[in-house]
Every structure is written in C-alpha cells, then in structure tokens.
Amino acid sequence: MTAVIETEQLSKRYGRKTALSECTLRVPAGQIVGLVGPNGAGKSTLLSLTCGLIAPSEGRIEVLGAPPAGSAAQLARVGFVAQDAPVYAGLSVAEHLTLGARLNPSWDRALARRRIERLGLDPAQKAGRLSGGQRAQLALTVAAAKRGDLLILDEPVASLDPIARRAFMHDLLSFVDELGVSVVLSSHLLSDLSQVCDHLVVLAGGRVQVAGDVTELLSVHHRLRVDGGGLDGRLPATARVVHTERTVAGSTAIVRSTEPIPGAERADLEDVGLAYMMAMEAQR
Numbered sequence: 330m331t332a333v334i335e336t337e338q339l340s341k342r343y344g345r346k347t348a349l350s351e352c353t354l355r356v357p358a359g360q361i362v363g364l365v366g367p368n369g370a371g372k373s374t375l376l377s378l379t380c381g382l383i384a385p386s387e388g389r390i391e392v393l394g395a396p397p398a399g400s401a402a403q404l405a406r407v408g409f410v411a412q413d414a415p416v417y418a419g420l421s422v423a424e425h426l427t428l429g430a431r432l433n434p435s436w437d438r439a440l441a442r443r444r445i446e447r448l449g450l451d452p453a454q455k456a457g458r459l460s461g462g463q464r465a466q467l468a469l470t471v472a473a474a475k476r477g478d479l480l481i482l483d484e485p486v487a488s489l490d491p492i493a494r495r496a497f498m499h500d501l502l503s504f505v506d507e508l509g510v511s512v513v514l515s516s517h518l519l520s521d522l523s524q525v526c527d528h529l530v531v532l533a534g535g536r537v538q539v540a541g542d543v544t545e546l547l548s549v550h551h552r553l554r555v556d557g558g559g560l561d562g563r564l565p566a567t568a569r570v571v572h573t574e575r576t577v578a579g580s581t582a583i584v585r586s587t588e589p590i591p592g593a594e595r596a597d598l599e600d601v602g603l604a605y606m607m608a609m610e611a612q613r
C-alpha cells in the first residue's frame with residue numbers, strides 16, 4: 330500500500346527541548362489515521378512537520394512522496410486545519426468560501442456549498458459569531474473543498490461538547506467516503522478516534538510508542554485480570570506485558586501476544602492506547 334506520510338528517524342528540537350525524537354513511521358494511503366497522545370506528546374509538532382510549517386532538526390519526512398510544502402502543487406494536495414479550527418472572525422461563511430475559491434486552483438464550489446447547506450450554516454453569518462462546533466465544521470469544509478489528497482486535522486473536536494464531537498466524527502466518515510481522501514487527525518481522547526480510525530499512532534514523550542492497523546492492533550492485545558498469583562505461568566513465552574494498572578477492584582494487565590491467552594479478553598482501542606501512554610509515563 331502506498332504511504333501518505335513516511336518518516337525516518339525524524340526529530341524536532343525547540344532550543345534545548347526535544348519535542349519529537351527518532352520518529353520512524355509509515356502512514357498508509359486511503360485511511361483515517363488517529364494520532365493520539367497526552368499533552369505535550371509531540372502531536373502538533375509532527376503535524377506541523379507534515380505540513381511543512383516547521384523544518385526537522387534531524388531525519389527525513391516525505392508527504393505524498395515529496396518533501397512537505399516543497400512546491401505549490403504539493404501544497405495544493407494537503408488540507409490542514411490547525412488546532413482550535415482557525416477562521417477569520419470578521420469574514421462571513423460565504424466570504425470564507427469565496428476566499429477559498431480564489432486561493433485554491435482545484436476548489437470544489439459545489440462540495441463547499443452543499444456542505445454549508447447540509448450543516449445549516451447561514452452564509453451571511455460572520456465566522457466570529459459561530460459556535461465552536463460550527464467553526465470547526467467551517468474550517469473542515471474549507472480544507473476539504475481544496476480537494477487535496479490528504480487532510481490533516483489537529484485536534485479538530487477539542488472544543489466541542491460530546492454530542493457535537495460525535496456528530497463531527499460521523500460527518501467526517503461519510504465525507505471521507507465521498508472524497509476518497511486520506512485523513513490524519515489528532516486527539517487526546519481515544520474515545521473520539523476509536524469511532525473512526527483505521528490506523529492508530531500513539532505518541533508519548535516525543536516518541537512513537539505503538540503504530541499500526543487498528544484491526545491488527547486489536548487482534549494482538551489482550552486484557553486480563555491479575556490475581557494474587559500474578560501473571561507467572563499464565564502467558565505464552567512471546568507475550569509482553571505493556572502495562573499493569575492497579576485499581577481498588579484489583580489489577581488489570583494489557584498484554585501484547587500473537588498467541589491466545591486463556592482467560593483473557595480482547596482489549597479495545599482505548600485500552601491499547603492508554604496502556605502505551607501510561608507505560609511511558611511510568612518510565613519517566
């Protein structure tokens with residue numbers, strides 16, 4: 330499968346602060362990729378590198394087979410919505426679409442108008458007066474109507490309530506189906522991403538902790554209760570305990586194993602992502 334993003338030993342430092350370290354990734358085309366990690370994990374740094382807004386300190390990155398933002402043609406192929414869904418507060422919804430049409434040679438007028446209508450946005454409304462959810466939808470519409478090959482969304486639902494988050498994610502799914510575009514979206518919350526993504530990348534402490542196809546990740550991660558005897562003798566030799574969490578009700582381990590584990594349940598995506606993030610925190 331072709332890659333939309335390929336990185337090798339990619340690192341970014343801001344002064345003495347290392348925000349991203351030795352990141353080697355291959356993000357497949359035609360999928361919705363979830364990038365998850367706690368505050369300060371390096372998500373925005375990775376997405377900004379992908380858009381060519383910042384340059385790597387070390388390593389290599391290719392987006393759609395070329396250096397990010399290396400040419401006007403390359404820029405036109407990538408739609409980016411930065412954190413907090415930036416829009417021009419003084420411009421109306423319709424003026425955003427006019428601006429988008431002037432700036433982008435492959436602008437899809439019909440798609441933009443159709444989406445605005447479907448979302449029930451008033452074209453005359455100033456963007457500064459829209460709700461957070463409506464602003465996020467407007468920013469997504471502008472990025473998508475560029476008709477690029479890759480959409481990058483940095484925490485698109487961070488400011489939305491749970492109902493608006495769900496609606497945004499569902500809308501994104503149907504929209505991706507319609508356009509056949511690849512999407513990378515970041516969030517702190519696995520619950521947002523687990524509804525939509527085919528591929529997951531977990532970042533913590535500036536490093537990729539785990540990355541892969543969601544179905545494959547789920548098939549090799551197991552959740553099991555740890556009783557008084559611990560896990561000794563219960564795991565296949567090739568299994569690896571990712572993280573063990575103690576709660577008042579007892580301890581639960583998330584284990585990576587290609588072989589079945591008697592008495593274990595399938596872990597869900599939230600279990601998997603959290604286990605890798607917490608394992609990283611525990612090492613600090």
Ligand SMILES: Nc1ncnc2c1ncn2[C@@H]1O[C@H](COP(=O)(O)OP(=O)(O)OP(=O)(O)O)[C@@H](O)[C@H]1O
Nearest residue numbers: 343346347348366367368369370371372373374375
């Ligand atoms: N321009 C900058 N100058 C200095 N340090 C920075 C800069 N941008 C980010 N950092 C630092 O790099 C690290 C990674 O930041 P980044 O914004 O990429 O994380 P994030 O995962 O997007 O976090 P959040 O979820 O809080 O938005 C953080 O420690 C942050 O303080």
